[in-house]
Amino acid sequence: MGIVLKQSFVNTAILFLGFVIGGVNVLFLYTHFLQENYFGLITFLLSTANIILPLLVFGMQHTVIKYYSSYKTKIEKDSFLITTLLIPLIVIIPFGLVGTYFYETISNWLSVENPFIKKYTGLIFIIAIFMGYFEVFYSWTKVQFNSIFGNFIKEIFARVCVSLLLVAVYIGWLTNEQFIYAVVVVYGIRTLIMKIYALYIYKPKLIFKFPSNIKKIINFSLYIIVAGSAAGILLEIDKFMIPQMEQIAQVAYYSVGIYIASVIAIPTRAMQQITSPITAKYMNEHNLVEVEKLYKKTSINLLVIGGLFFLLINLNITDLYQIIDKPQFTKGIWIVLIISIAKLMELALGIGNAILVNSKYYKIFFYLSLAMAISVIILNKWLINAIGINGAALATLIVVIVYSIYKIVYIKSKLRIQPFSLETIKLLLIIFGMFALFYFWNFSFNPLINIALKSLIVVVLYLILVKKTNISKDINDLISRYLFVK
Template identity: 45%
Template sequence: MGVVINQSIKNTIITYIGFAIGAVNTLYMYVQFLGDTYYGLVGFILSCANILMPLMAFGVHNTLIKYFNEYKTEKEKSEFLSFVLFLPLLLVIPFSLIAYFGYHQIALLLSKKNDIVYDYVWQIPVIGLSMGYFEIFYAWVKVHLKSVLGNFIKEVFLRILVSVSLFAVYFNWITPDDFVYSLMGIYILSMLIMKFFAFKERFPKFQIKLPSNYKAIIGYSLFIILTGGIANLFLEIDKIMLNGYVKIENIAYYSVAIFIATVIAVPSRAMHQITYPITAKLISENKIKELNELYKKTSITLQVIGGLLFIGILANINQLYLLLPEKYSGGIFVVFTIGLSKYFDLILGNNNAIIFNSKYYRTVLFLGVLLVLITVGLNMIFIPLYGLKGTAFATLLSITLYSLSKLLFVVFKMKLFPFTKATLQSFGVLLLTFLLFYFWDFKFHPILNIGIKSILITLFYLGLSYYLKLSLDINNIFDTLIKRIK
């Protein structure tokens, strides 16, 4: 776990710096500088692009990690890298032709409720393609266990450029319309920079010859397209469906609430960057005992860290929304429900990495498709009835069902179990902290209130977690820090 903890800490710090910048963008600059209409438009475009991303990448970003360690010679690795680099074109080219010739029909369908969407639909596949190839080049360096730089570009650099563009809107250097175009340029630039560093790490020797297992590679990539699309649908389908039922401004309100709740998932995203290739390696070497240990460690570590974030958000949510325009306050229920689903998914540790790198990866596809249909159905029922609250509740139900099904699959099919006695103790610490800190606030300015309350929550929660030794990895980090201070 040494390299995991080392790079996970770096990735967590980088990701939180990015989230801090993103928080300023999301909670203030988008709201005050861009306006609700264009903010909602940006949320819709990015959600659609995120759903397209696995399709545009042809699932290669996961395929590269799964199969890279199976090749032993430099020649085999070069053949493999050349093949996966051009593999996405099998879908990108025909998809581009369909989008070009069918633009009017597609744009008309997506802009049925909100006319402003029509002129920007063409940006969705461009941003999706940029996201897809960014992930491919990022995977290119992750297989060499170097995940920090790509994480910096993705989490920090991109958001800084967005901040610059938002300031440009504020100073009237560009219009909100120009901002939407600049956002597309930012994603293209990030992809090109990631490509530069990926090729610097290992420049491909382009070869026409197919790898010996090319059929398996294509089959797995197709699987990742579907499963990746399903995973992204769970994250983004709510915003897309909101566009069909309510005014686009509501997507802005929903986006703020989703951003706040997503903070809970940051530790998982950071740790995933390095545990994914390690999980793939352990499975390829059939080291089941080590894999089970990694599963348990990632689960409790993420549960402790994610629990602190979850409690911090819930205990301060009312004060946080005092800083926003009153029309955004309807998102408080969304934060509670989506936050709960994120927390449940967090405690499953590296569950996704285990499934996607095992020989059973195809068997979860049917379940994913079924749950997407359930998600769409639930949204169609609850959005017309309850608006933002309806889609949040539908998302909570669908994500919880999906997470639970993946957990049960790994437990019964692969005989791996992530939970220990510490799992129940961590739930107890979480509940106790919530009861102690949720129902009162200082009578200060909201920012000062949030700051003081967060410090008290952190000291109590982490102090009790350390005393109970819930996560040995977290305790080791504290012990090391204490020794350095002494």
């Protein structure tokens, strides 16, 4: 776990800093400097781009992770990497031509409830291309076990740029409309930087020859395109569907709640940067012993860190919304708790998704992802109509719990490995016991002071309990080394 823990620790720090910057953007700058319609619009554009991203790059970001370690010579590796840049063009070019021809039809369909959207529909395609090629180049660095710089550019660079753009809107240098186009430019620059760095880390020779296993690559990619799109649907479809049934400002309220809850996913996103290529390597070597070790360690370690974030967020949520000082945004307060529970379930899965994708059973990941996407669309349609934006969050929670349990059971049945232990039960008792204990305990000072006091008490008690119950050796080592808790 040396390289995993080291890079995961740095990536967690980067992601946390990125979330802090993003939190300032979402909770304060967006809510106070940008009109709510434009806040909802940029969220809609980015979310829709994320949904079509896997299709446009033909799933190559996942294909790089799965197959790179299987090649032995530099010529084979170079041929493979160049192929991952060329294949997406087979989709992007005709997709762009068709989109241009049917632009009026597509834009009218997307803007039925909110005509405001129509003018900006074409930006979805451009953003998706930028995002897609960024992920491909980022995967190039991941397979070299170098994930930190890409993570920095992805999580911090774009958010700092958005902060500056929002300030520019506030002081009158940019209009709300110009801000939207400026954000698209930022995503283009981000992709260019990632390309330059990827070529610096490893520069393949221009070999215009398909790898010998091109049929296997295409077959895998076809499945992963749908699986990736389905995963994107699960994450982003709510922000896409809400404007089809509600006013676009509701997306802004929903996004704030989602963003706050997403802090819990920081450990997962950080650890995945390095565990995905390592899992692929072990699976290619048929080393299930190491896979199982990684499976169990990632599950418990992610739950420990995510559990602390869960407590800090949900025990301070009322004070946090008071700091935001925008009463209309409190519509998303229950969304935070609902999505937080879903995120904890995802943490418990550990590297389960990476195991499925990189195993011979990868096709089941396609079917499960497709089923999840269909389920969340049906549930969103029903629950958003029934209870508004809270329904979108509830739909996500139901789908995540049901399908995560199925994935765990499936991996257990096929590979005879599972992520849980007695420590998992002890940890869940600590998390939910502390939640019950502190949820109704509130201070009556300034919201900032309230958050600081409650957070200090929760962090100290949580770390002591985790340490004393010996839930994770890795976490205990970190606590002893950096916090000097014996």
